[in-house]
Amino acid sequence: MLRKLSATFHDSEDVPAVNELVSRPASCARGCRFFHHDAETEPVEFGIVIRFARNETIYVKGGKAFYAYKVVEGAVRLSRVFADGRRQIVNFHQPGDIFGFETAEEYSSTAEAVSEVAVLRCPRICVMHFSSADPEVNRRRLHMLSRSLNAAERHVAMLGHQSARQRIATFFLTFERYEVGNGYAVDLPLGRQDIADYLGLTIETTCRAMSDLKRRQIIDTPTRRQIVIRDSVSLTAISEGLAA
Amino acid sequence: MLRKLSATFHDSEDVPAVNELVSRPASCARGCRFFHHDAETEPVEFGIVIRFARNETIYVKGGKAFYAYKVVEGAVRLSRVFADGRRQIVNFHQPGDIFGFETAEEYSSTAEAVSEVAVLRCPRICVMHFSSADPEVNRRRLHMLSRSLNAAERHVAMLGHQSARQRIATFFLTFERYEVGNGYAVDLPLGRQDIADYLGLTIETTCRAMSDLKRRQIIDTPTRRQIVIRDSVSLTAISEGLAA
DNA sequence: CGGCATGTTGAAACGTTTCAACGAGAGTGG
DNA sequence: CCACTCTCGTTGAAACGTTTCAACATGCCG
Numbered sequence: 001m002l003r004k005l006s007a008t009f010h011d012s013e014d015v016p017a018v019n020e021l022v023s024r025p026a027s028c029a030r031g032c033r034f035f036h037h038d039a040e041t042e043p044v045e046f047g048i049v050i051r052f053a054r055n056e057t058i059y060v061k062g063g064k065a066f067y068a069y070k071v072v073e074g075a076v077r078l079s080r081v082f083a084d085g086r087r088q089i090v091n092f093h094q095p096g097d098i099f100g101f102e103t104a105e106e107y108s109s110t111a112e113a114v115s116e117v118a119v120l121r122c123p124r125i126c127v128m129h130f131s132s133a134d135p136e137v138n139r140r141r142l143h144m145l146s147r148s149l150n151a152a153e154r155h156v157a158m159l160g161h162q163s164a165r166q167r168i169a170t171f172f173l174t175f176e177r178y179e180v181g182n183g184y185a186v187d188l189p190l191g192r193q194d195i196a197d198y199l200g201l202t203i204e205t206t207c208r209a210m211s212d213l214k215r216r217q218i219i220d221t222p223t224r225r226q227i228v229i230r231d232s233v234s235l236t237a238i239s240e241g242l243a244a
Numbered sequence: 245m246l247r248k249l250s251a252t253f254h255d256s257e258d259v260p261a262v263n264e265l266v267s268r269p270a271s272c273a274r275g276c277r278f279f280h281h282d283a284e285t286e287p288v289e290f291g292i293v294i295r296f297a298r299n300e301t302i303y304v305k306g307g308k309a310f311y312a313y314k315v316v317e318g319a320v321r322l323s324r325v326f327a328d329g330r331r332q333i334v335n336f337h338q339p340g341d342i343f344g345f346e347t348a349e350e351y352s353s354t355a356e357a358v359s360e361v362a363v364l365r366c367p368r369i370c371v372m373h374f375s376s377a378d379p380e381v382n383r384r385r386l387h388m389l390s391r392s393l394n395a396a397e398r399h400v401a402m403l404g405h406q407s408a409r410q411r412i413a414t415f416f417l418t419f420e421r422y423e424v425g426n427g428y429a430v431d432l433p434l435g436r437q438d439i440a441d442y443l444g445l446t447i448e449t450t451c452r453a454m455s456d457l458k459r460r461q462i463i464d465t466p467t468r469r470q471i472v473i474r475d476s477v478s479l480t481a482i483s484e485g486l487a488a
Numbered sequence: 489c490g491g492c493a494t495g496t497t498g499a500a501a502c503g504t505t506t507c508a509a510c511g512a513g514a515g516t517g518g
Numbered sequence: 519c520c521a522c523t524c525t526c527g528t529t530g531a532a533a534c535g536t537t538t539c540a541a542c543a544t545g546c547c548g
Contacts, residue, residue, distance in 0.1 A: 080397070080401050082401075082405060082485065083484055083485055083486065084485050086405050088400060088401045088404040088405055090397045090400050090401065091397075102390060102393050102394075104386075104387055104390050108393075108394050108397060109397060132379055132382075135376055138376075138382065141386070142348075142385070142386065142389065143348055145386070145389045145390070145393065146346060146348050146389070148393055149346050149352070149389065149392055149393045149396060150346075150352050152393060152396035152397055152399075152400060153324070153334045153335075153352060153353065153396055155396075155400050156332060156334050156396060156399050156400055156403060157324050157326075157332045157334065159400060159403035159404050159444060160332040160403050160441075160443075160444030161326060161330050161332055161444060163535075163536095164535080164536070191494070191495085192494075192495060192496095193494080193495095197404075199404075200403060200404030200405060201536080201537090202536075202537055202538080203494090203495080203496095204495095204496080204497085204536090204537075204538080204539095205535090205536055205537070207495065207496055207497080208496085208497080208536095210496095211496070211497080223545095224494080224495070224544090224545075240327055241326065241327055241328050242327065407503075407504095408503080408504070435526070435527085436526070436527060436528095437526080437527095445504080445505090446504075446505055446506080447526090447527080447528095448504090448505075448506080448507095448527095448528080448529085449503090449504055449505070451527065451528055451529080452504095452528085452529080454528095455528070455529080467513095468512090468513080468526075468527070
Protein backbone atom coordinates (compact mmCIF):
# COMPACT_ATOMS: atom_id res chain seq x y z
CA MET A 1 0.00 0.00 0.00
CA LEU A 2 3.03 2.22 0.01
CA ARG A 3 1.88 5.36 1.66
CA LYS A 4 3.63 8.58 0.97
CA LEU A 5 5.95 9.41 3.81
CA SER A 6 7.56 12.72 4.51
CA ALA A 7 11.31 12.38 4.23
CA THR A 8 12.42 15.96 4.46
CA PHE A 9 15.74 15.96 6.19
CA HIS A 10 16.25 18.93 8.38
CA ASP A 11 19.50 20.37 7.11
CA SER A 12 20.06 22.76 9.95
CA GLU A 13 23.14 24.83 9.37
CA ASP A 14 23.46 25.63 13.03
CA VAL A 15 24.93 22.20 13.71
CA PRO A 16 28.18 22.93 15.49
CA ALA A 17 31.41 21.36 14.31
CA VAL A 18 30.92 17.89 15.68
CA ASN A 19 34.56 16.96 15.43
CA GLU A 20 35.42 19.81 17.64
CA LEU A 21 32.95 18.64 20.22
CA VAL A 22 34.30 15.14 20.05
CA SER A 23 37.84 16.28 20.63
CA ARG A 24 36.96 18.76 23.33
CA PRO A 25 34.02 17.38 25.26
CA ALA A 26 34.45 19.70 28.23
CA SER A 27 33.84 22.70 26.06
CA CYS A 28 30.34 21.82 25.14
CA ALA A 29 28.71 24.07 27.66
CA ARG A 30 30.30 27.09 26.07
CA GLY A 31 27.80 27.62 23.32
CA CYS A 32 24.76 27.18 25.55
CA ARG A 33 21.96 29.45 24.57
CA PHE A 34 19.42 27.75 26.70
CA PHE A 35 19.17 26.24 30.10
CA HIS A 36 16.24 24.12 31.08
CA HIS A 37 15.66 22.64 34.47
CA ASP A 38 12.79 21.30 36.54
CA ALA A 39 12.42 19.09 39.58
CA GLU A 40 12.05 15.73 37.87
CA THR A 41 14.17 16.61 34.91
CA GLU A 42 16.37 14.22 33.01
CA PRO A 43 20.01 14.46 31.96
CA VAL A 44 19.54 16.71 28.95
CA GLU A 45 19.56 20.16 30.45
CA PHE A 46 21.97 22.11 28.34
CA GLY A 47 21.89 22.79 24.66
CA ILE A 48 20.28 24.91 22.05
CA VAL A 49 16.65 25.02 21.09
CA ILE A 50 15.82 23.98 17.56
CA ARG A 51 12.47 24.15 15.86
CA PHE A 52 11.06 21.68 13.41
CA ALA A 53 8.03 22.03 11.20
CA ARG A 54 5.30 19.43 11.12
CA ASN A 55 6.57 16.15 9.59
CA GLU A 56 10.17 17.29 9.43
CA THR A 57 12.77 14.68 10.22
CA ILE A 58 14.86 15.27 13.32
CA TYR A 59 17.14 12.32 12.72
CA VAL A 60 17.04 9.06 10.81
CA LYS A 61 17.34 5.48 11.95
CA GLY A 62 20.85 4.19 11.49
CA GLY A 63 22.45 7.63 11.58
CA LYS A 64 25.32 8.37 13.92
CA ALA A 65 23.83 9.41 17.24
CA PHE A 66 25.57 12.72 17.86
CA TYR A 67 22.82 14.41 19.77
CA ALA A 68 20.35 13.77 22.52
CA TYR A 69 17.11 15.75 22.58
CA LYS A 70 14.51 16.95 24.97
CA VAL A 71 11.08 17.99 23.83
CA VAL A 72 10.31 21.57 24.81
CA GLU A 73 7.11 22.04 22.86
CA GLY A 74 5.02 19.90 20.53
CA ALA A 75 5.25 16.15 19.99
CA VAL A 76 7.81 13.86 18.41
CA ARG A 77 7.29 10.38 16.98
CA LEU A 78 9.90 7.64 16.83
CA SER A 79 9.26 5.20 14.05
CA ARG A 80 10.64 2.44 11.88
CA VAL A 81 9.70 2.09 8.25
CA PHE A 82 9.55 -1.29 6.52
CA ALA A 83 10.32 -2.49 3.06
CA ASP A 84 6.63 -2.39 2.09
CA GLY A 85 6.32 1.28 3.05
CA ARG A 86 4.39 0.59 6.17
CA ARG A 87 5.46 2.28 9.31
CA GLN A 88 5.47 1.34 12.95
CA ILE A 89 5.61 4.12 15.47
CA VAL A 90 7.47 2.82 18.48
CA ASN A 91 7.10 5.79 20.76
CA PHE A 92 5.79 9.29 21.18
CA HIS A 93 7.48 12.03 23.11
CA GLN A 94 5.90 15.05 24.65
CA PRO A 95 7.31 18.10 26.43
CA GLY A 96 9.82 17.05 29.06
CA ASP A 97 10.66 13.71 27.45
CA ILE A 98 14.17 12.83 26.36
CA PHE A 99 14.88 10.96 23.15
CA GLY A 100 17.77 10.06 20.89
CA PHE A 101 19.57 8.79 23.89
CA GLU A 102 18.31 5.26 24.05
CA THR A 103 20.92 3.67 21.89
CA ALA A 104 24.63 3.29 21.95
CA GLU A 105 26.14 4.37 18.63
CA GLU A 106 23.36 4.81 16.12
CA TYR A 107 19.80 5.99 16.33
CA SER A 108 17.55 2.96 16.56
CA SER A 109 14.53 4.74 15.09
CA THR A 110 13.70 7.75 13.00
CA ALA A 111 12.49 10.85 14.85
CA GLU A 112 10.02 13.23 13.24
CA ALA A 113 8.03 16.22 14.33
CA VAL A 114 4.36 15.37 14.70
CA SER A 115 3.39 19.00 14.93
CA GLU A 116 5.35 22.21 15.15
CA VAL A 117 8.09 21.20 17.56
CA ALA A 118 10.78 22.82 19.67
CA VAL A 119 13.51 20.58 21.03
CA LEU A 120 16.47 21.18 23.25
CA ARG A 121 19.47 19.60 21.59
CA CYS A 122 22.64 18.60 23.36
CA PRO A 123 25.60 16.62 22.03
CA ARG A 124 25.50 13.16 23.56
CA ILE A 125 29.16 13.32 24.38
CA CYS A 126 28.34 16.32 26.47
CA VAL A 127 25.61 14.46 28.32
CA MET A 128 27.99 11.57 28.84
CA HIS A 129 30.49 13.96 30.31
CA PHE A 130 27.96 15.31 32.79
CA SER A 131 26.75 11.80 33.41
CA SER A 132 30.14 10.47 34.43
CA ALA A 133 30.93 13.57 36.44
CA ASP A 134 27.66 13.64 38.33
CA PRO A 135 26.23 10.38 39.76
CA GLU A 136 22.85 12.02 40.03
CA VAL A 137 22.73 12.76 36.33
CA ASN A 138 23.83 9.21 35.69
CA ARG A 139 21.06 7.90 37.89
CA ARG A 140 18.49 9.94 35.99
CA ARG A 141 19.85 8.68 32.74
CA LEU A 142 19.38 5.08 33.81
CA HIS A 143 15.97 5.90 35.15
CA MET A 144 14.95 7.39 31.83
CA LEU A 145 16.10 4.31 29.96
CA SER A 146 14.14 2.11 32.36
CA ARG A 147 11.02 4.10 31.73
CA SER A 148 11.42 3.79 27.98
CA LEU A 149 11.93 0.06 28.29
CA ASN A 150 8.88 -0.27 30.47
CA ALA A 151 6.84 1.73 27.98
CA ALA A 152 8.09 -0.46 25.16
CA GLU A 153 7.09 -3.59 27.06
CA ARG A 154 3.62 -2.21 27.66
CA HIS A 155 3.43 -1.45 23.96
CA VAL A 156 4.42 -5.04 23.18
CA ALA A 157 1.75 -6.27 25.52
CA MET A 158 -0.86 -4.11 23.84
CA LEU A 159 0.02 -5.13 20.31
CA GLY A 160 0.28 -8.75 21.34
CA HIS A 161 -3.17 -9.30 22.71
CA GLN A 162 -5.52 -6.34 22.45
CA SER A 163 -8.28 -5.82 19.93
CA ALA A 164 -8.65 -2.61 17.93
CA ARG A 165 -11.20 -1.14 20.32
CA GLN A 166 -9.09 -2.05 23.33
CA ARG A 167 -6.05 -0.41 21.79
CA ILE A 168 -7.92 2.79 21.09
CA ALA A 169 -9.30 2.87 24.63
CA THR A 170 -5.88 2.15 26.13
CA PHE A 171 -4.34 4.80 23.93
CA PHE A 172 -6.74 7.55 24.93
CA LEU A 173 -6.31 6.72 28.57
CA THR A 174 -2.57 7.27 28.44
CA PHE A 175 -2.92 10.98 27.74
CA GLU A 176 -3.22 13.79 30.21
CA ARG A 177 -6.83 14.78 30.49
CA TYR A 178 -8.48 17.85 31.89
CA GLU A 179 -12.01 18.37 33.09
CA VAL A 180 -14.59 19.92 30.82
CA GLY A 181 -18.32 20.29 31.17
CA ASN A 182 -19.36 16.89 29.91
CA GLY A 183 -16.33 14.76 30.81
CA TYR A 184 -12.59 14.83 30.38
CA ALA A 185 -10.93 16.29 27.33
CA VAL A 186 -7.80 14.96 25.72
CA ASP A 187 -5.78 16.91 23.18
CA LEU A 188 -4.38 14.48 20.69
CA PRO A 189 -1.05 15.66 19.42
CA LEU A 190 -1.39 13.43 16.37
CA GLY A 191 -3.56 12.56 13.43
CA ARG A 192 -5.38 9.31 12.62
CA GLN A 193 -2.59 7.86 10.54
CA ASP A 194 -0.09 8.32 13.35
CA ILE A 195 -2.48 6.79 15.84
CA ALA A 196 -3.01 3.85 13.51
CA ASP A 197 0.71 3.35 13.02
CA TYR A 198 1.27 3.44 16.73
CA LEU A 199 -1.47 0.94 17.45
CA GLY A 200 -0.51 -1.41 14.64
CA LEU A 201 -3.84 -0.90 12.86
CA THR A 202 -4.98 0.62 9.59
CA ILE A 203 -6.38 4.11 9.57
CA GLU A 204 -9.80 2.74 8.64
CA THR A 205 -9.93 0.37 11.59
CA THR A 206 -8.83 3.18 13.86
CA CYS A 207 -11.63 5.38 12.57
CA ARG A 208 -14.21 2.68 12.89
CA ALA A 209 -13.22 1.88 16.46
CA MET A 210 -13.48 5.57 17.32
CA SER A 211 -16.82 5.96 15.57
CA ASP A 212 -18.05 2.95 17.47
CA LEU A 213 -17.06 4.45 20.84
CA LYS A 214 -18.67 7.68 19.77
CA ARG A 215 -21.91 5.96 18.76
CA ARG A 216 -22.01 4.35 22.19
CA GLN A 217 -21.48 7.78 23.78
CA ILE A 218 -18.30 6.72 25.54
CA ILE A 219 -16.31 9.38 23.79
CA ASP A 220 -16.93 12.49 21.73
CA THR A 221 -14.86 14.03 18.99
CA PRO A 222 -15.62 17.75 18.88
CA THR A 223 -12.62 18.40 16.62
CA ARG A 224 -10.23 16.07 14.83
CA ARG A 225 -7.49 16.53 17.36
CA GLN A 226 -9.58 16.52 20.47
CA ILE A 227 -11.59 13.82 22.13
CA VAL A 228 -13.79 14.03 25.17
CA ILE A 229 -14.11 11.05 27.44
CA ARG A 230 -17.72 10.94 28.55
CA ASP A 231 -17.74 7.56 30.24
CA SER A 232 -14.29 6.84 31.58
CA VAL A 233 -15.54 3.81 33.52
CA SER A 234 -16.65 2.08 30.34
CA LEU A 235 -13.53 3.20 28.53
CA THR A 236 -11.35 1.70 31.24
CA ALA A 237 -13.37 -1.51 31.22
CA ILE A 238 -12.95 -1.78 27.46
CA SER A 239 -9.25 -1.06 27.75
CA GLU A 240 -8.82 -3.88 30.24
CA GLY A 241 -10.92 -6.33 28.28
CA LEU A 242 -13.64 -6.45 30.93
CA ALA A 243 -16.20 -5.13 28.46
CA ALA A 244 -16.62 -5.19 24.73
CA MET B 245 -9.82 -19.16 27.38
CA LEU B 246 -8.05 -19.00 30.67
CA ARG B 247 -5.10 -21.26 30.26
CA LYS B 248 -3.51 -22.90 33.24
CA LEU B 249 -0.34 -21.07 34.17
CA SER B 250 2.36 -22.33 36.43
CA ALA B 251 2.58 -20.09 39.43
CA THR B 252 4.99 -22.01 41.63
CA PHE B 253 6.95 -19.47 43.54
CA HIS B 254 10.50 -20.48 44.14
CA ASP B 255 10.81 -20.20 47.88
CA SER B 256 14.56 -20.48 48.01
CA GLU B 257 15.79 -20.54 51.57
CA ASP B 258 19.27 -19.52 50.48
CA VAL B 259 18.14 -15.94 50.06
CA PRO B 260 20.56 -13.94 52.19
CA ALA B 261 19.28 -11.39 54.67
CA VAL B 262 18.45 -8.60 52.31
CA ASN B 263 18.36 -5.97 55.01
CA GLU B 264 21.91 -6.79 55.83
CA LEU B 265 22.92 -6.29 52.25
CA VAL B 266 21.06 -3.04 52.04
CA SER B 267 22.79 -1.67 55.07
CA ARG B 268 26.20 -2.93 54.12
CA PRO B 269 26.46 -2.80 50.37
CA ALA B 270 30.24 -3.15 50.26
CA SER B 271 30.06 -6.53 51.92
CA CYS B 272 28.17 -8.22 49.15
CA ALA B 273 31.19 -9.82 47.58
CA ARG B 274 31.90 -11.78 50.73
CA GLY B 275 29.51 -14.59 50.17
CA CYS B 276 30.55 -15.12 46.55
CA ARG B 277 30.53 -18.71 45.57
CA PHE B 278 30.83 -18.02 41.93
CA PHE B 279 32.67 -15.75 39.63
CA HIS B 280 31.73 -15.45 36.02
CA HIS B 281 33.52 -13.39 33.47
CA ASP B 282 33.92 -13.24 29.73
CA ALA B 283 35.10 -10.68 27.21
CA GLU B 284 31.73 -9.10 26.39
CA THR B 285 30.22 -9.68 29.76
CA GLU B 286 27.76 -7.40 31.46
CA PRO B 287 27.71 -5.93 34.93
CA VAL B 288 26.45 -8.98 36.79
CA GLU B 289 29.60 -10.90 37.48
CA PHE B 290 29.43 -11.81 41.11
CA GLY B 291 26.84 -13.79 42.95
CA ILE B 292 25.65 -17.27 43.63
CA VAL B 293 24.29 -19.78 41.17
CA ILE B 294 20.72 -20.84 41.68
CA ARG B 295 18.85 -23.52 39.80
CA PHE B 296 15.21 -23.43 38.81
CA ALA B 297 13.09 -26.25 37.49
CA ARG B 298 11.06 -25.92 34.32
CA ASN B 299 8.22 -23.40 34.75
CA GLU B 300 9.37 -22.28 38.15
CA THR B 301 8.99 -18.59 38.91
CA ILE B 302 12.20 -16.65 39.44
CA TYR B 303 10.45 -13.43 40.39
CA VAL B 304 7.05 -11.86 39.91
CA LYS B 305 6.01 -8.61 38.26
CA GLY B 306 5.55 -5.87 40.80
CA GLY B 307 7.84 -7.47 43.39
CA LYS B 308 10.65 -5.48 44.94
CA ALA B 309 13.64 -5.78 42.67
CA PHE B 310 16.30 -6.99 45.07
CA TYR B 311 18.33 -9.04 42.64
CA ALA B 312 19.76 -8.89 39.18
CA TYR B 313 20.34 -12.14 37.31
CA LYS B 314 22.50 -13.55 34.60
CA VAL B 315 21.56 -16.70 32.74
CA VAL B 316 24.23 -19.35 33.06
CA GLU B 317 22.36 -22.25 31.53
CA GLY B 318 18.91 -22.77 30.06
CA ALA B 319 16.40 -20.12 29.04
CA VAL B 320 14.26 -17.62 30.93
CA ARG B 321 11.07 -15.91 29.80
CA LEU B 322 9.86 -12.50 30.91
CA SER B 323 6.11 -12.16 30.68
CA ARG B 324 3.05 -10.20 31.68
CA VAL B 325 -0.24 -11.89 32.41
CA PHE B 326 -3.57 -10.19 31.75
CA ALA B 327 -6.91 -10.23 33.44
CA ASP B 328 -8.27 -12.74 30.92
CA GLY B 329 -5.49 -15.23 31.68
CA ARG B 330 -3.66 -14.57 28.46
CA ARG B 331 0.01 -14.00 28.58
CA GLN B 332 2.41 -11.88 26.62
CA ILE B 333 6.03 -12.89 26.68
CA VAL B 334 8.05 -9.70 26.35
CA ASN B 335 11.50 -11.20 26.18
CA PHE B 336 13.59 -14.35 26.30
CA HIS B 337 16.98 -14.64 27.86
CA GLN B 338 19.65 -17.15 27.06
CA PRO B 339 23.06 -17.88 28.58
CA GLY B 340 25.04 -14.68 29.03
CA ASP B 341 22.00 -12.41 29.15
CA ILE B 342 21.24 -10.21 32.13
CA PHE B 343 17.71 -9.69 33.40
CA GLY B 344 15.89 -8.27 36.40
CA PHE B 345 17.93 -5.16 36.01
CA GLU B 346 15.83 -3.25 33.57
CA THR B 347 13.66 -1.46 36.01
CA ALA B 348 14.13 0.94 38.84
CA GLU B 349 12.34 -0.28 41.94
CA GLU B 350 10.06 -3.11 41.00
CA TYR B 351 10.27 -5.91 38.50
CA SER B 352 8.35 -4.87 35.40
CA SER B 353 7.63 -8.45 34.31
CA THR B 354 7.49 -11.93 35.74
CA ALA B 355 10.52 -14.15 35.13
CA GLU B 356 10.12 -17.89 34.76
CA ALA B 357 12.35 -20.79 33.83
CA VAL B 358 11.51 -22.08 30.37
CA SER B 359 13.59 -25.20 30.87
CA GLU B 360 15.92 -26.36 33.62
CA VAL B 361 17.78 -23.15 34.36
CA ALA B 362 20.87 -21.99 36.21
CA VAL B 363 21.18 -18.29 36.95
CA LEU B 364 23.83 -16.21 38.58
CA ARG B 365 22.13 -14.02 41.13
CA CYS B 366 23.55 -10.81 42.51
CA PRO B 367 21.90 -8.22 44.73
CA ARG B 368 21.18 -5.16 42.65
CA ILE B 369 22.56 -2.90 45.27
CA CYS B 370 25.80 -4.73 44.86
CA VAL B 371 25.77 -4.19 41.10
CA MET B 372 24.98 -0.54 41.66
CA HIS B 373 27.95 -0.32 43.95
CA PHE B 374 30.27 -1.78 41.32
CA SER B 375 28.58 0.35 38.73
CA SER B 376 29.26 3.62 40.49
CA ALA B 377 32.77 2.57 41.43
CA ASP B 378 33.75 1.43 37.97
CA PRO B 379 32.81 3.54 34.93
CA GLU B 380 33.38 0.54 32.70
CA VAL B 381 30.75 -1.49 34.56
CA ASN B 382 28.45 1.48 34.35
CA ARG B 383 28.99 1.73 30.63
CA ARG B 384 28.15 -1.94 30.19
CA ARG B 385 25.06 -1.51 32.26
CA LEU B 386 23.83 1.28 30.01
CA HIS B 387 24.74 -0.72 26.98
CA MET B 388 22.71 -3.65 28.21
CA LEU B 389 19.67 -1.48 28.79
CA SER B 390 20.02 -0.04 25.30
CA ARG B 391 20.08 -3.50 23.82
CA SER B 392 16.95 -4.49 25.71
CA LEU B 393 15.20 -1.37 24.53
CA ASN B 394 16.24 -1.99 20.98
CA ALA B 395 15.00 -5.57 21.20
CA ALA B 396 11.70 -4.36 22.62
CA GLU B 397 11.31 -1.89 19.75
CA ARG B 398 11.97 -4.61 17.22
CA HIS B 399 9.38 -6.71 19.02
CA VAL B 400 6.89 -3.84 18.77
CA ALA B 401 7.63 -3.53 15.07
CA MET B 402 7.03 -7.24 14.56
CA LEU B 403 3.75 -7.36 16.46
CA GLY B 404 2.59 -4.18 14.80
CA HIS B 405 2.81 -5.18 11.19
CA GLN B 406 3.88 -8.77 10.55
CA SER B 407 1.64 -11.68 9.61
CA ALA B 408 1.77 -14.99 11.44
CA ARG B 409 4.09 -16.56 8.89
CA GLN B 410 6.37 -13.56 8.92
CA ARG B 411 6.57 -13.63 12.70
CA ILE B 412 7.49 -17.30 12.73
CA ALA B 413 10.15 -16.75 10.09
CA THR B 414 11.56 -13.74 11.93
CA PHE B 415 11.52 -15.65 15.17
CA PHE B 416 13.46 -18.63 13.84
CA LEU B 417 16.03 -16.36 12.25
CA THR B 418 16.88 -14.72 15.57
CA PHE B 419 18.34 -17.92 17.01
CA GLU B 420 21.87 -19.18 16.79
CA ARG B 421 22.03 -21.81 14.10
CA TYR B 422 24.61 -24.45 13.36
CA GLU B 423 25.25 -26.34 10.16
CA VAL B 424 23.83 -29.80 9.68
CA GLY B 425 23.70 -32.04 6.62
CA ASN B 426 20.57 -30.61 5.05
CA GLY B 427 20.64 -27.01 6.27
CA TYR B 428 20.97 -25.12 9.53
CA ALA B 429 19.60 -26.46 12.76
CA VAL B 430 18.09 -24.35 15.51
CA ASP B 431 17.49 -25.64 19.01
CA LEU B 432 14.34 -24.03 20.31
CA PRO B 433 14.56 -23.53 24.03
CA LEU B 434 10.78 -23.31 24.24
CA GLY B 435 7.53 -25.00 23.46
CA ARG B 436 4.77 -23.95 21.08
CA GLN B 437 2.72 -22.12 23.68
CA ASP B 438 5.69 -19.98 24.65
CA ILE B 439 6.43 -19.21 21.02
CA ALA B 440 2.79 -18.26 20.48
CA ASP B 441 2.76 -16.01 23.53
CA TYR B 442 5.92 -14.31 22.36
CA LEU B 443 4.61 -13.75 18.85
CA GLY B 444 1.20 -12.60 19.97
CA LEU B 445 -0.55 -15.50 18.25
CA THR B 446 -2.54 -18.51 19.35
CA ILE B 447 -0.83 -21.86 19.58
CA GLU B 448 -2.93 -23.13 16.68
CA THR B 449 -1.91 -20.34 14.35
CA THR B 450 1.70 -20.90 15.33
CA CYS B 451 1.42 -24.59 14.50
CA ARG B 452 -0.30 -23.93 11.22
CA ALA B 453 2.32 -21.42 10.14
CA MET B 454 5.03 -23.92 10.97
CA SER B 455 3.27 -26.75 9.19
CA ASP B 456 2.91 -24.50 6.20
CA LEU B 457 6.64 -23.72 6.08
CA LYS B 458 7.33 -27.41 6.51
CA ARG B 459 4.99 -28.37 3.67
CA ARG B 460 6.84 -25.92 1.44
CA GLN B 461 10.14 -27.50 2.50
CA ILE B 462 11.51 -24.27 3.88
CA ILE B 463 11.95 -25.78 7.32
CA ASP B 464 11.90 -29.21 8.91
CA THR B 465 10.90 -30.24 12.39
CA PRO B 466 12.80 -33.41 13.25
CA THR B 467 11.86 -33.11 16.91
CA ARG B 468 9.52 -30.77 18.76
CA ARG B 469 12.29 -28.59 20.04
CA GLN B 470 14.42 -28.55 16.97
CA ILE B 471 13.90 -27.03 13.58
CA VAL B 472 16.09 -27.24 10.53
CA ILE B 473 16.20 -24.33 8.11
CA ARG B 474 16.45 -25.89 4.66
CA ASP B 475 15.89 -22.75 2.60
CA SER B 476 17.16 -19.76 4.51
CA VAL B 477 16.80 -17.49 1.47
CA SER B 478 13.06 -18.10 1.32
CA LEU B 479 12.78 -17.86 5.08
CA THR B 480 14.49 -14.48 5.07
CA ALA B 481 12.32 -13.28 2.19
CA ILE B 482 9.20 -14.31 4.09
CA SER B 483 10.47 -12.66 7.23
CA GLU B 484 10.98 -9.39 5.40
CA GLY B 485 7.66 -9.54 3.60
CA LEU B 486 9.25 -9.93 0.18
CA ALA B 487 7.58 -13.30 -0.29
CA ALA B 488 4.44 -14.95 1.01
C1' DC C 489 -13.81 29.35 -3.75
C1' DG C 490 -11.14 25.72 -5.44
C1' DG C 491 -7.77 22.16 -4.41
C1' DC C 492 -5.65 18.92 -1.47
C1' DA C 493 -4.78 16.49 2.60
C1' DT C 494 -7.23 14.19 6.15
C1' DG C 495 -10.92 11.66 7.97
C1' DT C 496 -15.11 8.55 7.50
C1' DT C 497 -18.08 4.84 5.89
C1' DG C 498 -19.45 0.50 3.15
C1' DA C 499 -18.90 -4.22 1.38
C1' DA C 500 -16.11 -8.02 0.15
C1' DA C 501 -11.83 -10.50 0.89
C1' DC C 502 -8.67 -12.15 3.91
C1' DG C 503 -6.26 -14.03 7.93
C1' DT C 504 -6.56 -15.26 12.67
C1' DT C 505 -9.12 -17.18 16.36
C1' DT C 506 -12.16 -20.34 18.36
C1' DC C 507 -13.89 -24.74 19.47
C1' DA C 508 -13.46 -29.40 18.84
C1' DA C 509 -11.30 -33.54 17.85
C1' DC C 510 -7.39 -36.24 17.21
C1' DG C 511 -2.17 -37.65 17.23
C1' DA C 512 2.40 -38.06 19.12
C1' DG C 513 5.73 -38.32 22.70
C1' DA C 514 7.48 -38.76 27.49
C1' DG C 515 7.08 -40.80 31.86
C1' DT C 516 5.13 -44.32 35.08
C1' DG C 517 3.92 -48.62 36.85
C1' DG C 518 2.49 -53.25 36.00
C1' DC D 519 8.18 -54.29 27.18
C1' DC D 520 3.62 -52.85 26.86
C1' DA D 521 -0.35 -50.32 28.34
C1' DC D 522 -1.74 -46.27 30.55
C1' DT D 523 -1.93 -41.50 31.23
C1' DC D 524 -0.98 -36.82 30.66
C1' DT D 525 0.90 -33.13 28.36
C1' DC D 526 1.97 -31.14 24.16
C1' DG D 527 1.37 -30.59 19.39
C1' DT D 528 -1.47 -30.84 15.09
C1' DT D 529 -5.43 -30.42 12.04
C1' DG D 530 -10.33 -29.09 10.47
C1' DA D 531 -14.34 -26.01 9.89
C1' DA D 532 -16.97 -22.13 11.22
C1' DA D 533 -17.00 -17.61 13.37
C1' DC D 534 -14.94 -13.45 13.94
C1' DG D 535 -12.32 -9.17 13.35
C1' DT D 536 -9.25 -6.61 10.53
C1' DT D 537 -7.76 -5.23 6.11
C1' DT D 538 -8.46 -3.84 1.52
C1' DC D 539 -10.36 -1.13 -2.06
C1' DA D 540 -13.49 2.20 -3.21
C1' DA D 541 -16.21 6.10 -2.66
C1' DC D 542 -17.42 10.05 -0.27
C1' DA D 543 -17.19 13.85 3.52
C1' DT D 544 -14.80 17.28 5.99
C1' DG D 545 -11.51 20.63 7.16
C1' DC D 546 -7.76 23.60 5.99
C1' DC D 547 -4.92 26.86 3.30
C1' DG D 548 -3.67 29.33 -0.62
